[in-house]
């Protein structure tokens with residue numbers, strides 16, 4: 001075996017340190033018994049208790065969870081259809097249409113959705129516009145995961161179902177659906193994470209009145225990075241991490257970048 | 260009336276005619292085989308019968324009724340795919356029950372039929388296994404059971420033995436014949452292995468480039484091939500370029516350039532000077548060391564160029580006067596002796612006048 005190169009190790013460690021130390025700091029200071037993010041004073045859960053008493057924060061959290069739940073459910077259904085369609089019919093423009101929102105800079109998507117909602121639809125921004133925006137950027141992810149799952153499967157299985165007497169619907173319900181279920185779960189969890197974390201696009205389409213957790217955190221740090229912000233960020237991080245790990249269990253092939 | 264009939268069936272992919280003007284009739288209860296080299300259109304025909312693909316021209320009739328526009332699930336036939344196509348998320352029993360469930364049979368009937376069919380393919384003890392826990396031969400049997408369980412009018416089998424090793428393949432061939440006889444379902448079997456086709460089928464259609472070259476019973480196909488392609492594709496054969504010298508009702512005399520005259524039999528009226536090939540199976544040629552013992556009508560001198568000793572038989576490659584090499588297969592059926600000639604031996608090859616067939620070009 002080749003000996004690991006010391007420089008490679010150092011470089012990797014530096015990169016990981018750069019990525020994770022700031023996150024670690026947030027987590028640590030969320031338990032710090034001090035108003036200032038300066039030095040460690042002592043362990044406390046006060047900031048978490050304070051979160052529970054913060055009505056605005058709780059409302060934002062409830063909005064975030066509801067939007068995440070709804071948008072990822074709808075995005076999973078639509079994304080599954082898109083994924084199956086991309087797999088089955090090789091229209092050249094279909095992947096392009098479905099995947100563009102994934103590759104598009106968030107700020108562009110945010111601006112264009114804002115224009116669309118306001119100028120074209122003349123919609124009052126709020127819960128509904130956020131929901132639609134989140135569905136829009138999630139569909140592509142679900143579609144890719146579902147398509148990757150289908151690509152690894154023997155095509156004749158689906159023909160066999162029809163051949164053995166299954167109508168297209170029965171064949172979908174009895175064969176296709178159970179086989180893509182792991183991809184659907186993974187896609188759902190991915191969408192959920194994307195939705196609950198999203199700031200940029202939500203910022204554009206939220207309007208006044210409805211706030212999500214990331215928006216709430218942003219408005220709080222405009223004043224100061226309080227330990228309360230650390231606490232809510234820690235919770236959000238924990239949730240996201242759990243979802244990503246769960247998703248990668250359901251569709252390891254997809255999320256590890258292999259087909 | 261034939262169970263299944265193709266009328267001028269044609270399927271094109273771009274410029275390629277994958278299936279080209281095929282007309283055939285398959286009778287009920289028959290074990291019918293489509294045989295041909297890779298890419299000759301066998302799978303394309305099966306896919307059109309099953310309804311996954313539609314002909315560009317011509318028609319497929321089942322019991323005299325066109326299948327055009329009938330979706331796959333409404334056709335009273337099932338397919339055994341080359342890749343088996345078992346449902347990976349269902350057990351063996353679940354796979355076999357699937358067609359019955361789709362046909363909305365009662366739970367009781369499903370249970371009985373599944374058990375019955377699994378017994379038929381000797382897989383009772385694997386009912387609760389998943390496909391990935393089975394060997395290739397077992398998967399193949401599940402695929403067969405799944406295809407048979409709902410008693411289709413017709414079972415299509417696309418090279419179902421292709422993925423098995425030689426020994427298992429032979430076992431499955433025997434089982435397949437027995438199975439077909441037992442259930443009495445018409446089989447349309449696809450293979451590119453000519454021996455398999457000969458061993459299994461009641462009738463065989465030999466295909467090339469989307470066309471049927473000959474459709475006949477195995478022994479007819481073997482002894483009376485219609486053309487050079489069929490002769491060469493089925494078994495080993497010597498093809499000698501000849502032209503007709505004299506043709507009478509009882510005797511056909513052929514002229515082989517550089518070799519001399521060959522006596523043959525052919526009831527067809529043939530014109531002198533007609534060109535073609537004289538096709539002769541190796542096992543119908545005798546090889547002798549002495550001229551006197553080589554007492555059959557056609558006799559030519561030659562030299563053993565190569566030999567392949569196979570135990571029960573030996574394949575001799577004998578170079579004749581004009582340099583062309585013909586192959587002869589001789590049984591080693593004398594006690595205590597294993598081989599009769601060595602490389603370099605001068606020998607006489609001979610055959611009966613009715614041993615070979617003349618194939619017009």
Ligand SMILES: Nc1ncnc2c1ncn2[C@@H]1O[C@H](COP(=O)(O)OP(=O)(O)OP(=O)(O)O)[C@@H](O)[C@H]1O
Nearest residue numbers: 272275277295296297298299300301302303304451
């Ligand atoms: N969907 C398709 N599009 C284009 N060409 C095709 C398609 N399906 C088959 N062909 C072509 O049609 C011809 C016949 O194919 P087919 O699969 O019927 O051959 P086959 O006899 O089953 O061969 P094998 O023994 O290798 O399975 C081939 O030349 C193949 O490349």
Ligand SMILES: [Mg+2]
Nearest residue numbers: 301302303417
């Ligand atoms: Mg094929």
